[in-house]
Amino acid sequence: MARRPDLFGARVTFETDEGPADLYRLRALQENGVIEIDRLPFAIRVMLEGVLRQADGLQITSDDVRAVASWCARAD
Numbered sequence: 001m002a003r004r005p006d007l008f009g010a011r012v013t014f015e016t017d018e019g020p021a022d023l024y025r026l027r028a029l030q031e032n033g034v035i036e037i038d039r040l041p042f043a044i045r046v047m048l049e050g051v052l053r054q055a056d057g058l059q060i061t062s063d064d065v066r067a068v069a070s071w072c073a074r075a076d
Contacts, residue, residue: 004054004056007057008032008034008062010024010026010052011023011024012025024049026045026048026049034066035066035070040071044068044071048069051068052065
């Protein structure tokens, strides 16, 4: 299976007893000027990591990642 593109340079590969595994660093989005990660609630960070992990540039694009990263609570 082909690896998904790493649209924001967020993927870090590390070794486990079962073989290589990937981790997607949300801090990489901050380092690339996409978002200030500390302002996001934990639940949105979890969703953002999932979108970042699945981003392939086709079905889930960098714009989709940015849309989740720009979440803002509405004060109605």
